[in-house]
Amino acid sequence: MNSTKYEVFCTVIELGSFVKAAESLNLTPSAVSYSISNLEAELGFPLLIRSRSGVSLTSNGEKILKYIRTILHWDEKMKQEAASINGLEIGTVRIGVFTSVCTQWLPAIMKQFKQEHPSITIKIFQGGFKDIEQWIMNGVVDFGFITLPTVENFEVINLKKDRMLCILPCNHPLSTQEKVRINQLEEEHFITPKSGYDNDIQRIFRETGVNLKIAFEMADDKAIIAMVENELGVSIIPELLLQGLQNRVSIHELEPETYRSIGIAVTSLKEISPAAKRFIECVKIMLGLH
Numbered sequence: 001m002n003s004t005k006y007e008v009f010c011t012v013i014e015l016g017s018f019v020k021a022a023e024s025l026n027l028t029p030s031a032v033s034y035s036i037s038n039l040e041a042e043l044g045f046p047l048l049i050r051s052r053s054g055v056s057l058t059s060n061g062e063k064i065l066k067y068i069r070t071i072l073h074w075d076e077k078m079k080q081e082a083a084s085i086n087g088l089e090i091g092t093v094r095i096g097v098f099t100s101v102c103t104q105w106l107p108a109i110m111k112q113f114k115q116e117h118p119s120i121t122i123k124i125f126q127g128g129f130k131d132i133e134q135w136i137m138n139g140v141v142d143f144g145f146i147t148l149p150t151v152e153n154f155e156v157i158n159l160k161k162d163r164m165l166c167i168l169p170c171n172h173p174l175s176t177q178e179k180v181r182i183n184q185l186e187e188e189h190f191i192t193p194k195s196g197y198d199n200d201i202q203r204i205f206r207e208t209g210v211n212l213k214i215a216f217e218m219a220d221d222k223a224i225i226a227m228v229e230n231e232l233g234v235s236i237i238p239e240l241l242l243q244g245l246q247n248r249v250s251i252h253e254l255e256p257e258t259y260r261s262i263g264i265a266v267t268s269l270k271e272i273s274p275a276a277k278r279f280i281e282c283v284k285i286m287l288g289l290h
Helices: 004-015 018-025 029-043 059-085 099-104 106-116 129-138 201-208 221-229 274-286
Strands: 048-051 054-057 092-097 121-126 143-148 155-169 179-181 189-193 213-218 235-238 249-255 259-266
Touching (some): 004 029, 004 054, 004 059, 054 059, 059 129, 059 274, 092 274, 099 106, 099 221, 106 121, 121 129, 129 143, 129 259, 155 221, 155 274, 189 221, 189 235, 221 235, 259 274
Parallel strands (some): 092 121, 179 249, 189 213
Antiparallel strands (some): 048 054, 155 235, 155 249, 155 259
């Protein structure tokens, strides 16, 4: 099966530009444009809206995209299976990750994986929790790191319970306490992750019935820590994110103690590619789950 036209189409959507897609695929922009035009002619309707700011999908293009991604998924899996039968290892693994996993776990895991499987390409998609769930559902990634609970029909591999900790400015009145009660934060100026980047802090406050006074919403965890350091508010941060960071903040256990659960989510463990399975096994080994 010649899947090149489908790969070109998905790359244009992923990168939002004919020029960037051409660079990524080692093609000329005219070759990319020709491939898209041929695909549109074959299907009988436009797939893309071209503008000075880039490209976007037409309504029909949105309907077709999920089928094209499915075709590419099975084409990739077939190639990997055939290579495995012939004693070779090839393929691409696309992974959705959020910040703390990307900074604390992924570099060491990728280094180990590349040493053991040098011919397998890894592509990283970094975003918020909602982004990752959408990427898994739409076939943009093979699997994603998420926090639980997640979408009901995903298959999930539990990896780690990660403690949630309170961070305060060093001169904050509560900084003298060993533990901070969650209800003590109710009147504080709270700095929270932007909607879609947090599945856990909102859950904690829903479960405890505490109402937050949101001062700032940030998409970057390090920005939250920097703002607390500069006495602009308080926050709750996963312990994983604080490892190895040198910050002038006061770190405290929460009372009651609370955790987030990190896992890997896929639409189907049975249907993922051999390369993706190998990467997941590498994750388990590196985290001491084997």
